[in-house]
Amino acid sequence: MARQGKRGKSAVQAKQAARPRRAKAQRAKPSAAARGGKPSVAALREQARRSAARFSLLVETAAAPILLLSPDLRILELNAEAERLYGRARARLAGRDYFRALDPGGAGGLTRADLAHVIAGQPARGIEGRVRRADGTERVLLWNATRLLGPAGLPEGIIAVAQDITERQRAEEALREREARMSSIIATAPDAIITIDERGGIQSFSSAAEKLFGYAAGEVIGRNISMLMASPYREDHDAYLARYRRTGEKRIIGIGRQVEARRKDGSLFPVELAVGEVRLGETRIFTGFIRDITVRAHMEQELRQAQKMEAVGQLTGGLAHDFNNLLTVITGNLEMLETRLERAEDRELLGEAQEAAGLGAKLAGRLLAFGRRQPLNPKPIDMNALVAGMSDLLRRSLGASVEIETRLARDLRGTMADPGQVENALLNLAINARDAMPGGGKLTIETAEAAFDVEAAHAASMKPGPYVMLAVQDTGVGMSPEVRQRAFEPFFTTKGPGSGTGMGLSMVYGFVKQSGGHIRLSSEEGRGTAVRIYLPVRDGGAAAASRQPEGAAAPAARGAVILVVEDDQRMRKITVRRLKELGYTVVEADNA
Ligand code: ADP
Numbered sequence: 196m197a198r199q200g201k202r203g204k205s206a207v208q209a210k211q212a213a214r215p216r217r218a219k220a221q222r223a224k225p226s227a228a229a230r231g232g233k234p235s236v237a238a239l240r241e242q243a244r245r246s247a248a249r250f251s252l253l254v255e256t257a258a259a260p261i262l263l264l265s266p267d268l269r270i271l272e273l274n275a276e277a278e279r280l281y282g283r284a285r286a287r288l289a290g291r292d293y294f295r296a297l298d299p300g301g302a303g304g305l306t307r308a309d310l311a312h313v314i315a316g317q318p319a320r321g322i323e324g325r326v327r328r329a330d331g332t333e334r335v336l337l338w339n340a341t342r343l344l345g346p347a348g349l350p351e352g353i354i355a356v357a358q359d360i361t362e363r364q365r366a367e368e369a370l371r372e373r374e375a376r377m378s379s380i381i382a383t384a385p386d387a388i389i390t391i392d393e394r395g396g397i398q399s400f401s402s403a404a405e406k407l408f409g410y411a412a413g414e415v416i417g418r419n420i421s422m423l424m425a426s427p428y429r430e431d432h433d434a435y436l437a438r439y440r441r442t443g444e445k446r447i448i449g450i451g452r453q454v455e456a457r458r459k460d461g462s463l464f465p466v467e468l469a470v471g472e473v474r475l476g477e478t479r480i481f482t483g484f485i486r487d488i489t490v491r492a493h494m495e496q497e498l499r500q501a502q503k504m505e506a507v508g509q510l511t512g513g514l515a516h517d518f519n520n521l522l523t524v525i526t527g528n529l530e531m532l533e534t535r536l537e538r539a540e541d542r543e544l545l546g547e548a549q550e551a552a553g554l555g556a557k558l559a560g561r562l563l564a565f566g567r568r569q570p571l572n573p574k575p576i577d578m579n580a581l582v583a584g585m586s587d588l589l590r591r592s593l594g595a596s597v598e599i600e601t602r603l604a605r606d607l608r609g610t611m612a613d614p615g616q617v618e619n620a621l622l623n624l625a626i627n628a629r630d631a632m633p634g635g636g637k638l639t640i641e642t643a644e645a646a647f648d649v650e651a652a653h654a655a656s657m658k659p660g661p662y663v664m665l666a667v668q669d670t671g672v673g674m675s676p677e678v679r680q681r682a683f684e685p686f687f688t689t690k691g692p693g694s695g696t697g698m699g700l701s702m703v704y705g706f707v708k709q710s711g712g713h714i715r716l717s718s719e720e721g722r723g724t725a726v727r728i729y730l731p732v733r734d735g736g737a738a739a740a741s742r743q744p745e746g747a748a749a750p751a752a753r754g755a756v757i758l759v760v761e762d763d764q765r766m767r768k769i770t771v772r773r774l775k776e777l778g779y780t781v782v783e784a785d786n787a
């Protein structure tokens with residue numbers, strides 16, 4: 196053991212002495228072989244000594260732990276790197292059994308079996324192992340080991356060299372981890388994520404992209420991204436990328452914008468696109484985040500439409516209200532004149548005036564309906580029963596060439612609206628459908644429940660919550676986009692003079708809105724039309740807030756006192772006068 200210790204020390208001495216000695220030797224004694232003469236024994240000894248010194252310097256300097264073990268697995272020598280690895284001075288290790296000298300787990304990878312194989316003549320390569328160092332840190336090593344043969348061809352020992360791959364492994368692990376994290380983000384992101392190279396070649400295609408575009412990743416990877424674009428982006432994209440490579444001029448990088456994209460089936464849809472850029476040395480890749488905004492675009496359009504209708508409705512409603520008041524004054528006065536006229540010709544003139552005033556009142560009523568100012572009489576409604584109750588009338592109105600199908604939802608909750616107006620709306624929609632199917636066709640009436648979330652409700656200017664839907668669908672000519680845009684406007688009609696008033700849909704619209712509901716129109720030229728009316732589900736507590744009972748003829752009652760409150764002076768005057776003629780005592784006021 197002591198001898199082994201000395202050997203260990205000698206290696207240290209060799210390390211310290213080798214450099215100057217070698218330098219001196221080179222200067223002082225050029226090699227005998229170089230002079231061409233026969234080398235002397237002294238020269239050979241000197242040569243061997245220098246070779247050994249060089250070798251031990253090499254071993255000392257190597258950035259890898261190196262061990263020399265005896266055939267019975269004692270540590271004969273180790274270099275500085277091995278000392279550092281084991282955290283022990285070589286004096287404390289040299290001569291000791293390799294597996295006993297080190298703490299359990301400290302040996303690091305090479306097992307007795309490995310070393311037995313090496314002694315038997317099978318060099319070990321790339322054996323991975325871990326060493327726990329004295330300071331507690333763990334290093335990952337890759338070992339190579341070979342046996343050393345003596346002059347007699349017998350194994351003299353084992354040389355084992357380790358490579359510390361701790362950092363490399365850590366980096367690889369970190370990379371793997373990052374990759375796993377990235378791919379899980381990409382796989383779960385609701386937006387489609389696509390990366391392309393500088394020339395537009397698709398490099399990756401996320402699963403959301405597969406869903407959005409209808410392509411499997413394998414179908415698009417390597418192909419040009421323009422295949423997913425609609426004109427004019429499709430044609431311009433290559434030129435755009437080329438210009439960007441040349442000039443660095445950014446048009447869309449870092450900025451979201453709305454473009455049109457193309458699915459596998461060729462259909463187009465609006466998307467919001469944000470593009471990021473990554474430079475990798477000389478080249479770069481682009482990442483596109485693509486969000487389908489079909490629903491949003493649809494909602495925006497619906498909101499615009501609702502706002503337009505709101506504005507037109509306000510204007511119309513205001514006008515109709517004033518107009519209606521004037522008509523009431525006119526009809527009231529005409530009515531009172533009636534009893535005073537004796538001559539037949541006068542009565543005839545009066546009759547014509549009354550007829551015209553009546554038509555005016557009807558028109559005003561429709562405009563009021565559209566302007567959401569008609570008097571309504573909301574009652575709890577069972578929509579299925581209402582539809583069933585209308586079926587005879589509808590069948591008669593639509594004629595034999597139109598087939599009627601009803602699809603009524605089971606367990607439909609009740610709604611709250613003016614039943615007469617709902618019937619009126621259904622009839623109006625059915626007649627429109629009939630007009631759209633001059634050669635016959637099919638009318639489908641459907642009821643269902645539908646929920647509007649906050650966003651959808653906002654777009655439709657209504658309250659979020661559950662609604663009862665009444666849908667009327669036909670297989671008729673459908674509407675062009677222009678007609679669809681304007682169908683709800685009052686007086687908008689595509690029907691000839693005398694056959695269309697353009698008031699049907701506008702009245703339905705106004706009524707539905709006034710009832711806190713919503714109406715949706717989907718129609719395409721040649722593909723029929725569907726109009727869906729949504730009315731709020733009646734919440735249990737809401738009683739039927741019945742307004743004025745209509746149609747009850749006012750009985751003449753002498754002596755009864757009536758208070759008339761009306762801010763329109765003309766209206767008040769005619770009302771008071773008529774009541775007085777009927778025998779009431781009237782008190783009037785212009786406000787509450
Ligand atoms: P009108 O029926 O008097 O023309 P509406 O307000 O009911 O007025 O309808 C307005 C317009 O909307 C119609 O002239 C027609 O062009 C279009 N329209 C309404 N319903 C349908 C339908 N079911 N199919 C095709 N077009 C329709």
Ligand code: MG
Pocket residue numbers: 623626627697698699700
């Ligand atoms: Mg109509």
